[in-house]
Amino acid sequence: MVQGKVFFTFTEIIFTQTKVDIIRPTFILNEKICRRNIRQMTQKAKKNNLIFRPHFKTHQSETIGNWCKETGVNKITVSSVQMAEYFANAGWTDILIAFPVNLPEIGQINNLLQKVKLHLLVESDYSTNYLNKNLAGKTGIYIKIDTGYHRTGIASNNFNEIKKILKIIRNSGNLEFTGLLTHAGHSYNCKSKEEIIKNHDDSINQLKIIKNYFYRDFPDAIISIGDTPSCSIARDFDGTDEIRPGNFIFYDVMQSYLGSCKVNDIAVALACPIVAKHPERNEIVIYGGAVHLSKEFVLNNKKEKVYGLVVKLNQNGWSEPLSDSWVSNLSQEHGIIKVSKNKKLFESLNIGEIVGLLPVHSCLAANLVNNYKTINGDIINKL
Amino acid sequence: MVQGKVFFTFTEIIFTQTKVDIIRPTFILNEKICRRNIRQMTQKAKKNNLIFRPHFKTHQSETIGNWCKETGVNKITVSSVQMAEYFANAGWTDILIAFPVNLPEIGQINNLLQKVKLHLLVESDYSTNYLNKNLAGKTGIYIKIDTGYHRTGIASNNFNEIKKILKIIRNSGNLEFTGLLTHAGHSYNCKSKEEIIKNHDDSINQLKIIKNYFYRDFPDAIISIGDTPSCSIARDFDGTDEIRPGNFIFYDVMQSYLGSCKVNDIAVALACPIVAKHPERNEIVIYGGAVHLSKEFVLNNKKEKVYGLVVKLNQNGWSEPLSDSWVSNLSQEHGIIKVSKNKKLFESLNIGEIVGLLPVHSCLAANLVNNYKTINGDIINKL
Numbered sequence: 001m002v003q004g005k006v007f008f009t010f011t012e013i014i015f016t017q018t019k020v021d022i023i024r025p026t027f028i029l030n031e032k033i034c035r036r037n038i039r040q041m042t043q044k045a046k047k048n049n050l051i052f053r054p055h056f057k058t059h060q061s062e063t064i065g066n067w068c069k070e071t072g073v074n075k076i077t078v079s080s081v082q083m084a085e086y087f088a089n090a091g092w093t094d095i096l097i098a099f100p101v102n103l104p105e106i107g108q109i110n111n112l113l114q115k116v117k118l119h120l121l122v123e124s125d126y127s128t129n130y131l132n133k134n135l136a137g138k139t140g141i142y143i144k145i146d147t148g149y150h151r152t153g154i155a156s157n158n159f160n161e162i163k164k165i166l167k168i169i170r171n172s173g174n175l176e177f178t179g180l181l182t183h184a185g186h187s188y189n190c191k192s193k194e195e196i197i198k199n200h201d202d203s204i205n206q207l208k209i210i211k212n213y214f215y216r217d218f219p220d221a222i223i224s225i226g227d228t229p230s231c232s233i234a235r236d237f238d239g240t241d242e243i244r245p246g247n248f249i250f251y252d253v254m255q256s257y258l259g260s261c262k263v264n265d266i267a268v269a270l271a272c273p274i275v276a277k278h279p280e281r282n283e284i285v286i287y288g289g290a291v292h293l294s295k296e297f298v299l300n301n302k303k304e305k306v307y308g309l310v311v312k313l314n315q316n317g318w319s320e321p322l323s324d325s326w327v328s329n330l331s332q333e334h335g336i337i338k339v340s341k342n343k344k345l346f347e348s349l350n351i352g353e354i355v356g357l358l359p360v361h362s363c364l365a366a367n368l369v370n371n372y373k374t375i376n377g378d379i380i381n382k383l
Numbered sequence: 384m385v386q387g388k389v390f391f392t393f394t395e396i397i398f399t400q401t402k403v404d405i406i407r408p409t410f411i412l413n414e415k416i417c418r419r420n421i422r423q424m425t426q427k428a429k430k431n432n433l434i435f436r437p438h439f440k441t442h443q444s445e446t447i448g449n450w451c452k453e454t455g456v457n458k459i460t461v462s463s464v465q466m467a468e469y470f471a472n473a474g475w476t477d478i479l480i481a482f483p484v485n486l487p488e489i490g491q492i493n494n495l496l497q498k499v500k501l502h503l504l505v506e507s508d509y510s511t512n513y514l515n516k517n518l519a520g521k522t523g524i525y526i527k528i529d530t531g532y533h534r535t536g537i538a539s540n541n542f543n544e545i546k547k548i549l550k551i552i553r554n555s556g557n558l559e560f561t562g563l564l565t566h567a568g569h570s571y572n573c574k575s576k577e578e579i580i581k582n583h584d585d586s587i588n589q590l591k592i593i594k595n596y597f598y599r600d601f602p603d604a605i606i607s608i609g610d611t612p613s614c615s616i617a618r619d620f621d622g623t624d625e626i627r628p629g630n631f632i633f634y635d636v637m638q639s640y641l642g643s644c645k646v647n648d649i650a651v652a653l654a655c656p657i658v659a660k661h662p663e664r665n666e667i668v669i670y671g672g673a674v675h676l677s678k679e680f681v682l683n684n685k686k687e688k689v690y691g692l693v694v695k696l697n698q699n700g701w702s703e704p705l706s707d708s709w710v711s712n713l714s715q716e717h718g719i720i721k722v723s724k725n726k727k728l729f730e731s732l733n734i735g736e737i738v739g740l741l742p743v744h745s746c747l748a749a750n751l752v753n754n755y756k757t758i759n760g761d762i763i764n765k766l
Contacts, residue, residue: 023487024464057715079716081407099716100658102670103735104406123659126734151717152659152668185714275483276506276535285535287485291750295678331568332440332746333462333482334534351509352486363715367674368751 018271018313020377022354025288026271027365029372029380030317033267034249035067041231041248042071048237053077053096055226055246058363061372061382062090064249077226077244081105081112086383088116095119098181098226098244100144100152101127110136119178123154125164132172140178141169142224145210147203149185156206159213166214179222179241180207187229193259200230208239232260250362253309257298268372269311269318269356270365272335274349282339284349288357289333294364304328308357310337317375318356327357401654401696403760405737408671409654410748412755412763413700416650417632418450424614424631425454431620436460436479438609438629441746444755444765445473447632460609460627464488464495469766471499478502481564481609481627483527483535484510493519502561506537508547515555523561524552525607528593530586532568539589542596549597562605562624563590570612576642583613591622615643633745636692640681651755652694652701652739653748655718657732665722667732671740672716677747687711691740693720700758701739710740 018028038054045052054068055077065076065087075094078084081102084095096119101109112118119140122128131139143165146153154161169175184203190196207223214221222241225231231245232255250268251261272288297305308327311318324340335357339346349355359365366372372380401411421437428435437451438460448459448470458477461467464485467478479502484492495501502523505511514522526548529536537544552558567586573579590606597604605624608614614628615638633651634644655671680688691710694701707723718740722729732738742748749755755763 023491024485099670100668102407102656102658104656104737108406124734127658130735150664151712151714151719152661155663273485273487275485275510278535280538281533285483287482290677290679290747294673295747296673329534331534332750336534351507352513354487364673364678367715 018354019315019375020373022271022273022313022373024273025292027292027369027372028269028271028313028318028356029250029374030267030269031374031376033265033317034064037248037251037261037265037267038068038071041245042068042073044231045243046072048240050237050240051075051222051224051242053224053242053244054249055079055098055244056087057083058246058249058366059382060086060366061380062087063380065090065092077246081108083383084112084116084118088112093117096140096142096178096244097121098142098183101131103127103130106130106134110134113137113139121181122165123152125161125168128165128168128175132168132175135174138174138176141175142178142181145180145182145207147182147184147206148199149183151183151185153182156210159210162210162214166217170217177218177221179224180210181224181226181244182207183226184230185227187227188254188258190229190258193233196229196233196258197236200225200234201236203230204237204239228255229258229260247363250366252362252365253306253358253360254296254298263309263321263358266358266362268362268366269313269358270308271313271354271356274351274353274355277346277349277351279346282341282346283328284337284339284346286335286337286355286357287333288335290330291332292365292368293327293330293335293357293359294361294368295330296361296364298360300326306360307335308359310339311356311358313354313356321358401737402698402758403756405654405656405696405756407656408675410675410752410755411652411654411696411701411739412633412757413650413652414757414759416648416700417447420631420634420644420648420650421451421454424628425451425456427614428626429455431623433620433623434458434605434607434625436607436625436627437632438462438481438627439470440466441629441632441749442765443469443749444763445470446763447765448473448475451632460629464491466766467495467499467501471495476500479523479525479561479627480504481525481566484514486510486513489513489517493517496520496522504564505548506535508544508551511548511551511558515551515558518557521557521559524558525561525564528563528565528590530565530567530589531582532566534566534568536565539593542593545593545597549600553600560601560604562607563593564607564609564627565590566609567613568610570610571637571641573612573641576616579612579616579641580619583608583617584619586613587620587622611638612641612643630746633749635745635748636689636741636743637679637681646692646704646741649741649745651745651749652696652741653691654696654737654739657734657736657738660729660732660734662729665724665729666711667720667722667729669718669720669738669740670716671718673713674715675748675751676710676713676718676740676742677744677751678713679744679747681743683709689743690718691742693722694739694741696737696739704741
């Protein structure tokens with residue numbers, strides 16, 4: 001339905017230039033950009049001889065999963081047992097749950113094992129022991145290594161703990177060692193592409209040392225890395241066997257700040273109605289808040305918090321970000337946009353019209369909605 | 384189902400002391416505390432001769448709404464048209480949508496008008512004009528006044544804009560002036576109870592001046608205030624006609640920091656399984672992240688970010704917060720708990736066990752789940 005149409009029966013016509021009917025905060029997906037992001041990462045993986053096991057926690061959608069399948073993807077990563085169940089039901093047969101295994105879900109895990117080639121992630125002999133005793137069938141095991149992010153994982157120099165785990169695996173009937181896994185999430189704190197590449201190289205080197213150490217016993221163990229900044233920016237993947245980026249599928253403002261993508265690689269925007277204007281402080285208020293975008297922010301070069309960039313919606317998607325304009329604050333449903341001091345721009349944004357916001361963290365924003373709407377109005381269902 | 388039971392078939396028994404089966408992040412509600420919070424605020428409103436129009440955006444639940452109804456509540460506040468539709472269907476007949484009216488939803492608003500006594504919020508002559516021309520029936524109108532929060536609303540000294548709006552209302556067949564409304568959200572930045580009370584008094588005084596100014600034309604206009612800190616802490620409501628707190632129903636860590644409540648007034652906790660331990664840095668890793676708690680944080684007295692407090696779950700709910708322990712970081716599904724240097728405490732928290740987290744902002748955390756589980760295992764449905 002054309003947006004204008006809704007209002008023709010009313011005295012004033014409110015007009016948005018999108019092809020679809022938007023009346024409240026709506027998560028919009030540009031399929032063309034999304035498919036281009038998938039294609040580029042698939043090609044990069046092929047070119048570097050890497051297994052491509054994309055992380056599906058960003059989109060959580062069967063349809064978008066199928067776009068990956070079309071480029072040849074046949075292994076995937078998820079972050080929860082529920083997500084694994086969803087994608088198993090959607091026909092995926094090789095699934096890694098890249099989260100330290102949650103033992104209370106052992107019943108659900110054993111059900112999944114009957115359906116798919118499942119891989120779990122461990123980082124302690126305690127959990128490995130538990131799996132060894134309670135798993136109902138063959139399961140791939142990745143060991144999580146901390147290469148510097150310090151969120152979780154075994155410190156890369158803690159050979160003792162790794163040895164203990166490998167000993168359990170070696171003597172186990174069901175556990176099969178798939179390989180070493182890291183998420184070098186400290187790439188998100190890097191200040192330049194060079195630093196991200198250094199971080200990436202350093203991470204791989206730590207994993208290579210461990211791999212070599214255990215090579216005689218486990219020659220087929222792979223090295224698997226994850227974060228989108230490294231996978232997007234690095235050119236050298238020597239020593240790596242597998243990549244698992246997730247965010248690249250949508251990208252976002254944070255990734256564009258890091259240099260992982262350009263702003264026109266961002267495939268999603270939150271469409272939000274304008275509800276109030278405050279010319280005295282160059283602010284407009286939108287219907288669109290923390291419950292739609294999450295409270296994730298980045299700092300701009302003046303150290304101001306940026307919760308999103310602002311675009312104008314059009315027939316083909318959206319414009320470049322409006323210059324000197326950004327989402328400066330969010331509460332539950334309110335968003336505040338600081339608009340450039342360009343008076344013309346401020347005046348062109350009217351109450352009742354719909355603007356687009358590029359999210360700072362697309363994974364969290366996507367997680368907040370029940371489905372996506374493409375710029376052509378198709379509904380893309382998700383978990 | 385008793386938690387232990389699930390695991391009796393396995394080699395190792397994982398034991399949580401809750402009455403209910405918890406295997407993944409689960410939003411737990413203590414009905415007794417929640418009903419006590421409702422009762423206390425209802426009594427405070429009665430004692431001060433105030434209309435009590437609680438904000439239902441915090442819980443978004445028909446069942447919890449009914450607990451309010453049992454104490455005599457018959458008017459409610461919501462923050463979206465969708466929430467208004469949900470509670471209209473649940474039998475509520477007097478509903479205020481306390482968000483600057485979203486004009487593109489005029490069709491949905493007109494449908495609602497047929498069912499309930501609806502009140503809308505305006506803050507510009509533009510929106511008021513639009514409503515005047517397009518509303519299909521009698522509608523209560525609140526004018527949003529900015530008494531210092533500066534998120535949105537008409538500055539309290541901008542009599543010109545208020546006059547313009549009241550002129551449209553006076554000449555309108557459908558618009559009826561209910562009163563002046565403020566959300567003194569700057570109370571959240573206050574450093575002490577005294578400052579919150581000062582803020583509250585100052586806010587009411589600004590509204591009283593406006594009310595007096597227009598008293599001859601609108602003698603029945605009410606003064607409506609909202610924020611939970613003021614409603615919880617203030618004792619003097621002279622001049623106020625209505626209160627609309629929302630968060631008080633659950634409270635949270637932020638409110639306890641502000642002094643609006645004690646930690647044992649917090650009615651909700653997120654139950655999270657422990658998935659990893661890092662004794663070298665006194666950290667445990669839980670399955671429970673930004674997608675369960677939101678990324679809202681408060682700063683403790685050492686200026687460290689606190690995303691939640693930690694409790695032990697038991698048969699009657701949960702313990703007092705564990706001393707010197709807090710959620711220090713969150714990513715999508717990972718939570719990091721900094722545990723007190725008390726070695727015994729650290730050792731008592733084991734992989735596979737379930738701990739409770741008191742949320743920093745219960746509205747955002749509650750919004751992230753599809754339902755609540757009471758400590759007795761009942762499911763409380765929500766929007």
